[in-house]
Amino acid sequence: MNYRRAIDAVQQRLWPRATAGAKIEPVAGWDLRAVLIGVMVPMGMTVLNLTMFGVALPAIRDSFNLEADTVAWLVTSYTLPFVMFMPLYGRLGDGLGKRRLFSVGIILFFIGTMLCLITESLELLIVGRVIQGIGTAGVNPLCIAVIAELFPDRERGRALATWSSTGPATGMIAPFMGGILVDHFGWQSMFWTGILASVVALWVVRRYVPRLAPKPQPGFLRNFDWIGMALLSGAIVMLVAYLSSRSLTGVEPLQDWRLALATVVLGLGFWGWERRHAHPLVPLNLFAVPNFSRTSLAAGLRMILMSSEGFLIPLYLTDIYDVSSTQIGMLITLQAGALLAAVRFGGPLADRWSRRFPVLIGFATQALIMIYFANLPETLPLWGPALGIAIHGGAAGLSLAVLHRLAMDDVPVSQSGAAAGLYSMMRFFGSIIGATIGGVILRQALDYYASPLHAYHLAFWCWAAVATLAVVVIWPVREAKARAVATQH
Secondary structure, eight states: OHHHHHHHHHHHHHOHHHHHTOOOOOBTTBOHHHHHHHHHHHHHHHHHHHHHHHHHHHHHHHHHTOOHHHHHHHHHHHHHHHHHTHHHHHHHHHHHOHHHHHHHHHHHHHHHHHHHHHOOSHHHHHHHHHHHHHHHTTHHHHHHHHHHHHSOHHHHHHHHHHHHTHHHHHHTTHHHHHHHHHHHHOGGGGHHHHHHHHHHHHHHHHHHSOOSSOSOOTTHHHHSOHHHHHHHHHHHHHHHHHHTOHHHHSSOTTOOHHHHHHHHHHHHHHHHHHHHOSSOSSOGGGGGSTTHHHHHHHHHHHHHHHHHHHHHHHHHHHHHHOOOHHHHHHHHHHHHHHHHHHHHHHHHHHHHSOSHHHHHHHHHHHHHHHHHHHTOOTTSOTHHHHHHHHHHHHHHHHHHHHHHHHHHTTOOGGGHHHHHHHHHHHHHHHHHHHHHHHHHHHHHHHHHOSSHHHHHHHHHHHHHHHHHHHHHHHTTOOOHHHHHHHHHO
16 A cells, blocks of 8 residues: 555646546556556656766766767767667567566666766777667657557546656756766766666566556567668668768768768668568558658657757856856756646646647747857856756747647557657657757867857757747647548538
């Protein structure tokens, strides 16, 4: 009974509407409140790792004396496998059981974190980050698929909003804690929190997440689309290498024709293979589901903005304001607090008003904040960037849970894992683009401009354009009720 009282306490804070009025019914003997806690903890583990590493980037850069585009690869070495393996986890989760895949991923994350903790070389740090990315790749698609499969439609929006609040809630603590660890014990010390978080996450998942597919489907692994996985992974790797080739091939970014050709060949090969395969890794028919493709693209653009800001802001604060890691953590905590408040506000607002408008408002505000940063003078005190960071977090939070709901609204339950994996892959592919292109733009601008401030201003103008593009992409999206009315008329 103790764990139920603990869950009720968390429920009252994170999901007050459900506690006050709506009763959450158990499904197949499982208390959905406990299930929600079960998927929130591994999400918290992932965000803890991401936000702490962002705070430590300036210290790692100085420790290894790295250029800006090479620093970006420290982020990309995690996000690249993180994105590549998302559809794999989604499809395997449909056939082998989502809880089993959760456990495998958390164990891999633990191994990668141990490597990062003990390493003294850049190469081994990157290897550890790759293994971490492979391990956490399943968290987002599996969590979304579990919620979409277990929670009834009337509860699904609040469940996704509550689950989505895990990220900013963790982000309110992790940056400040990470800054203190980096300043006092060195950047490697932050990985101890990942070790502890992975142990807790594994226990919670095994206890509270049900086996939605208790027995493997006959021949599932034999019939799995391994060739499609290899082609997709190869295309993503070649594309990212093409965008930031200097650190790999010595050729300036966007100029290595060999990498561009390999990207095109592998991409076309993947598309052709998926069209003919009986059980494709990426069911292309999902793009015919109303709103799925546009919402997935908008979610990817949102993550480009979040990733670029997460990469640029710590370096910007260090180079322009000469702040410590602890101060960086405190400023990023402002963003997380605003993000959390907006996530909790955005879901109910979409239920009462329209799911599309919170997303439009969020993207438009992000564009304005990027323009704000692009015109920020270095003479302005630290409260200037702090204000921009907080408003940007609130704007990003408005669209988070709403995009999840729009993407999954019309997807059949039988394809929930595949759809969640594809949506998450497209969403977090933006993380790779944001960090990779952000590093390239910043390095080129630093080489061109005598003033570092002007280089950062150019980078912020680029991301203002991305936010404006997101507004254009999401504008035609229509909700299920609106489509039904249009069809009747």
